[in-house]
Amino acid sequence: MMQDYGKFGIVDMDDKQKLFRLTKRLNADGAGGNASGPSERLQPASRAARNSRHYTNMDTITAQMKAQMLDGDAALLDLANEPDEGLLLQVDSPHDESYSKRQTSHRQGRLPDEVELPKIRVVVRKRPLNSKESERGEDDAIEADMMESRLVVHEPRVKVDLTKYVEHHAFAFDDVLDERVSNDAVYRSTVQPLVATIFRSGKATCFAYGQTGSGKTYTMQPLPLRAASDIFTYLGYAEHADLSLWVSCFEIYGGKLFDLLNSRQGLVMREDGKGRVCIVGLKEVEVSRAESIRELVAHANKARSTGSTGVNEESSRSHSIMQFALKRGGESDHPVGKISFVDLAGSERGADTYDNNRQTRMEGAQINKSLLALKECIRALDASAQHVPFRGSKLTEVLRDSFTGDQARTVMIANVSPAATSCEHTLNTLRYADRVKELRKDKGARFSCAASGAPVLQPPQNGRAPSPVGGIPSPRQAGPRAPSPSMRPRQPATLQTTVPGRQATPQRGPRSGADLLQSPAGARGSQRPASPRDTERGRSPLVVRGRRGTDDAVKVLAAKRAAAAAAAAEELAAARPTSRRAASEEQRPQPPRRATAADDAPQPKPLRRSATDDYPVKPTQANPKAASRRTTADEVTTRAKAPEADWRPAAEAGRRETAAEPAAPDVAAELNDLLFTRDELMNRILEEEDNLIAAHRWQIEETMAIVRQEMNLLGQIDQPGSAIDAYIGGLREVLDRKASNIAQLQGRLENFQAQLRDEEELSAAISAKMHLRRGDGC
Ligand SMILES: Nc1ncnc2c1ncn2[C@@H]1O[C@H](COP(=O)(O)OP(=O)(O)OP(=O)(O)O)[C@@H](O)[C@H]1O
Numbered sequence: 001m002m003q004d005y006g007k008f009g010i011v012d013m014d015d016k017q018k019l020f021r022l023t024k025r026l027n028a029d030g031a032g033g034n035a036s037g038p039s040e041r042l043q044p045a046s047r048a049a050r051n052s053r054h055y056t057n058m059d060t061i062t063a064q065m066k067a068q069m070l071d072g073d074a075a076l077l078d079l080a081n082e083p084d085e086g087l088l089l090q091v092d093s094p095h096d097e098s099y100s101k102r103q104t105s106h107r108q109g110r111l112p113d114e115v116e117l118p119k120i121r122v123v124v125r126k127r128p129l130n131s132k133e134s135e136r137g138e139d140d141a142i143e144a145d146m147m148e149s150r151l152v153v154h155e156p157r158v159k160v161d162l163t164k165y166v167e168h169h170a171f172a173f174d175d176v177l178d179e180r181v182s183n184d185a186v187y188r189s190t191v192q193p194l195v196a197t198i199f200r201s202g203k204a205t206c207f208a209y210g211q212t213g214s215g216k217t218y219t220m221q222p223l224p225l226r227a228a229s230d231i232f233t234y235l236g237y238a239e240h241a242d243l244s245l246w247v248s249c250f251e252i253y254g255g256k257l258f259d260l261l262n263s264r265q266g267l268v269m270r271e272d273g274k275g276r277v278c279i280v281g282l283k284e285v286e287v288s289r290a291e292s293i294r295e296l297v298a299h300a301n302k303a304r305s306t307g308s309t310g311v312n313e314e315s316s317r318s319h320s321i322m323q324f325a326l327k328r329g330g331e332s333d334h335p336v337g338k339i340s341f342v343d344l345a346g347s348e349r350g351a352d353t354y355d356n357n358r359q360t361r362m363e364g365a366q367i368n369k370s371l372l373a374l375k376e377c378i379r380a381l382d383a384s385a386q387h388v389p390f391r392g393s394k395l396t397e398v399l400r401d402s403f404t405g406d407q408a409r410t411v412m413i414a415n416v417s418p419a420a421t422s423c424e425h426t427l428n429t430l431r432y433a434d435r436v437k438e439l440r441k442d443k444g445a446r447f448s449c450a451a452s453g454a455p456v457l458q459p460p461q462n463g464r465a466p467s468p469v470g471g472i473p474s475p476r477q478a479g480p481r482a483p484s485p486s487m488r489p490r491q492p493a494t495l496q497t498t499v500p501g502r503q504a505t506p507q508r509g510p511r512s513g514a515d516l517l518q519s520p521a522g523a524r525g526s527q528r529p530a531s532p533r534d535t536e537r538g539r540s541p542l543v544v545r546g547r548r549g550t551d552d553a554v555k556v557l558a559a560k561r562a563a564a565a566a567a568a569a570e571e572l573a574a575a576r577p578t579s580r581r582a583a584s585e586e587q588r589p590q591p592p593r594r595a596t597a598a599d600d601a602p603q604p605k606p607l608r609r610s611a612t613d614d615y616p617v618k619p620t621q622a623n624p625k626a627a628s629r630r631t632t633a634d635e636v637t638t639r640a641k642a643p644e645a646d647w648r649p650a651a652e653a654g655r656r657e658t659a660a661e662p663a664a665p666d667v668a669a670e671l672n673d674l675l676f677t678r679d680e681l682m683n684r685i686l687e688e689e690d691n692l693i694a695a696h697r698w699q700i701e702e703t704m705a706i707v708r709q710e711m712n713l714l715g716q717i718d719q720p721g722s723a724i725d726a727y728i729g730g731l732r733e734v735l736d737r738k739a740s741n742i743a744q745l746q747g748r749l750e751n752f753q754a755q756l757r758d759e760e761e762l763s764a765a766i767s768a769k770m771h772l773r774r775g776d777g778c
Contacts, residue, residue, distance in 0.1 A: 111196050111234060120382045121174045121411045122433045123190050124151060126418055127215040128179035133419045141420040144178035151176050153430065155423040171430050174437075179418065186219055187226040190411045191339075195230045197409055198326055198337030199240065205340045205402040207374070209432065210415030211425035212316040212346030219413055220343040221297060224322050227339060228293040231324065243336065246284040246325045247293060249300040252394050253318035255366045255686060259283055260300035260320065269398055276334070277400045284325070297322070316346035317363055319370065319395050340402060342395075347371060347432065348425050356767075358760060362689075365682040370395040371432070377403040378410060378436050412436060671769040678762040685755050692752050699745050703738075710734055 126144050144151045153169045175189050194204035206223060208216035228245075235243060249260040250267060257267035262283040270278050287293055304320055320343045325335035349367045373392025380388040381403045388403045390396040402408055414433035416426045713734070717727045 111199055111237070111239075115193075117193055117197065117409050118174075119384070119409060120378055120437060121190070122414065122437050123175040123177065123186075123411060124171075124173050124414045124416060124430065124433060125177045125181070125186060125215065125219055126151070126179050126416050127218070129418055133417075139420040140418040141423050142416060142418045142426065144176050146176055146178055146181075149173055149176045151430075153423060153426055154420075155427065156420055169427060169430070171434055173414075173433065183219065183222045184226070186413070187223055190413055191223050191227050191341075192230065194339065194409050194411065195227055196234065197407065198231075198324070198339050199234055199243075200407070201337050202407040202409055203338050203340075203401045203405065205342060205399060205408070205410045207342045207344055207410070207412045208415060209344050209347060209371075209412055210429050211348045211417065211422065214415040214417045214422075214425075214429070216343050216346075216413075216415050219415055220341055221301070224297060224324065224341050225290060225293055227324065227341075228287075228290045231326075232288075232290055242328055243326050244286055245288070246286050246327055246335070247296055247322070248279075248282050248284045248325070249296065249320070249322045250279065250282060251304055251318040251320045252370070252398070254363050255394050255690070257394065257398070260303040261285060261296060264303050269394065277398055279398065317349055317367065319344050321398070338401070340399060342399070344371070344374075347429055358756065358763075361759075361763065362682070362686065365679075365686060366393075369393050369683065369686060375432060375436055378412065381408060381410060382437060667769060667773045671766065671773060674762060674766050674769060678759065678766060681755065681759050681762065685752070685759060688748075688752050688755060692748050695745055695748055699741055702741055706734055706737060 124144075126142050129138060129140055139156075141154045141156070142151055143154070150170060150172045153171075155167045155169060157165055157167050159165060177186060177189060181189075191204075191206050194202070194206070198204055206220070208220040210216050231245060234240060235245065247261075251258050251260055251264075257269060257279060258264045259267055259282055262281075265281065265283075267282055268280045270280055272278050285292075285296060287296070300320070300322065304318065322341045324339045326337045327333045327335055345367045349364055355361050355364065370393035373389065373396045376389050376392060377396045377399075379385075388400075390400045390403055396403070402410060412433060414429050416422075416429055709730075713727060713730045716722050716730075717724075
């Protein structure tokens with residue numbers, strides 16, 4: 001049997017001599033070496049030794065082999081010293097087949113055969129400990145099993161009585177790449193399978209997610225270069241002679257778009273008449289060789305890292321997006337296919353919502369919002385949902401076509417740092433990645449992780465993951481779903497963690513802010529059985545919600561807001577146009593409205609501040625529907641759907657504290673209420689900020705129209721025999737119009753400022769409560 005082994009060529013599997021030479025060469029190349037030292041190198045062994053090695057070191061060997069295979073090397077090793085009697089150990093690489101198919105199609109000058117790719121793949125990449133971490137003597141807390149695509153995080157914890165212990169968290173993903181895997185191999189495992197799809201009208205997207213310093217940029221930067229090399233190969237085929245490649249690169253920082261190939265110029269996003277997203281003014285560069293891409297990537301990186309303040313850490317607060325568009329005609333043509341490389345902002349940046357600086361808090365809230373919206377959109381894509389909540393953030397809006405249509409394919413690379421001190425962020429990253437594909441788990445096997453850290457597989461129950469403790473199925477487990485096609489047959493698993501001395505608790509994915517506000521002891525002690533209402537609302541039965549004692553600050557702010565709203569309404573009523581102004585309404589440019597198929601102009605939303613539009617209040621027993629006051633569909637999807645069970649990056653990163661003393665339950669509950677209210681308010685502020693800016697833009701256009709109207713009036717009155725009455729009427733109308741516009745913009749501005757002040761007060765109250773909760777008495 002002949003087998004293609006990448007750079008080692010075609011090997012006759014029966015040619016033992018050649019296989020033996022190949023094995024030696026692999027060892028000589030260091031490909032069979034082990035990071036843990038030369039004694040672990042894969043040396044030809046005696047028959048007796050072979051058997052023991054075979055069994056004791058199988059995991060190491062197979063992981064090494066997988067690393068080799070991903071690097072395009074041979075997929076077999078001979079562990080015997082006598083070739084004729086040698087034990088031939090061969091592991092099929094998921095990439096072998098596609099590799100040889102690609103080679104064949106390339107020789108024939110055509111795209112590889114179409115294969116069905118899953119809509120979403122989640123791959124985890126673990127980086128090595130860096131020199132600083134090693135110098136500090138940090139432990140590597142992550143055990144990555146590449147063969148099984150699983151990983152276990154060993155999290156150091158401290159009990160209330162200060163005893164140390166380790167908690168083990170097991171996860172399974174589509175692929176797990178450990179610290180030995182090269183960038184080339186990452187490309188082969190993630191983006192390469194997607195490249196051909198963009199020649200078939202596909203929209204491919206690759207995200208790098210993770211905390212700052214986890215390796216997102218290290219992973220993401222080489223991917224466009226490698227993809228470009230494959231794209232140019234395909235562009236060389238006769239059938240693609242009419243296609244060309246256009247590159248653009250921009251970043252989203254603080255909810256605004258900046259062109260990274262054009263001196264960080266501000267950009268505006270619009271929808272065209274067909275509901276397609278256009279980024280007005282975005283520079284697109286046609287490229288015809290891979291080297292140009294290298295230059296563009298370097299240019300974009302420079303622009304990103306030396307942004308407006310020149311502070312390098314800005315890069316971790318922005319999402320950068322590089323897009324390759326295949327076009328049939330010129331720049332203005334709609335792309336035939338597109339691939340986007342998205343280097344996301346540091347996931348822990350969401351915790352900046354606790355910063356003292358308002359600007360930083362708003363940036364943190366933007367990041368939080370966009371990462372939540374992204375997760376929801378990917379989940380909707382994976383579930384082939386009718387409604388994709390892409391309006392949840394700028395990020396998801398600009399990537400709209402990545403989430404819609406049959407041809408959308410996404411790969412998310414979750415980057416993790418191995419350092420034990422980064423465990424909390426690592427777990428947040430893995431939970432986020434886990435949630436992205438959670439819906440698939442309905443059919444999965446389940447494995448629990450014993451204290452030793454060794455995962456133990458448990459059989460699936462009737463093809464469904466078992467229920468959480470209490471026997472109440474989580475809403476996501478309630479109904480079986482058809483499994484999406486996967487790149488290789490593997491059952492994703494639902495996980496459970498067991499630690500000695502504690503009841504097993506289901507790893508139900510990311511914890512909510514409410515969970516995190518409980519001290520470990522407090523949270524576990526107060527678990528309650530789920531009520532049917534919990535299940536209805538999509539609330540996890542284990543979530544503990546603090547309902548007692550809504551903080552006074554919330555009530556005071558709500559009352560203040562209602563009063564201010566009434567005053568604002570009165571002001572606006574006073575500034576209401578006269579009937580004459582209303583009569584001429586149709587002749588003027590109308591205030592911008594939300595873009596529709598028929599109208600792609602920007603449009604501020606109407607002022608929300610009204611007596612009936614109070615801050616949303618968390619649902620209570622007395623008022624279970626309180627949260628439904630939130631208005632937009634996207635808000636409901638991204639925030640309110642299951643606020644308790646949802647994962648919130650800020651909540652994870654900022655609220656979890658390793659306080660030795662359990663917090664007083666009232667403080668935790670009150671803090672929870674405050675956080676909820678503040679999160680909702682922050683969402684409105686972000687929305688209102690966009691509306692205010694859009695209203696200001698509209699106001700400028702309106703002012704120009706008024707100036708033109710005034711010039712006409714003056715032109716007419718200068719004519720001999722002109723009627724003074726018409727002039728007076730016209731002038732009055734112009735003045736009314738000006739006054740009304742100014743009053744409207746002022747009202748919006750005041751509303752916005754009032755919201756900012758409210759947020760400031762809430763943040764101060766939250767900060768005080770957090771200190772109280774930590775027991776520092778401040
Ligand atoms: N797999 C890896 N192998 C070797 N070094 C790595 C790896 N991943 C990351 N690094 C190194 O770790 C450091 C941080 O990586 P990187 O800048 O990519 O992080 P990041 O997640 O993009 O951070 P930020 O969010 O701040 O942009 C860099 O010095 C990088 O070279």
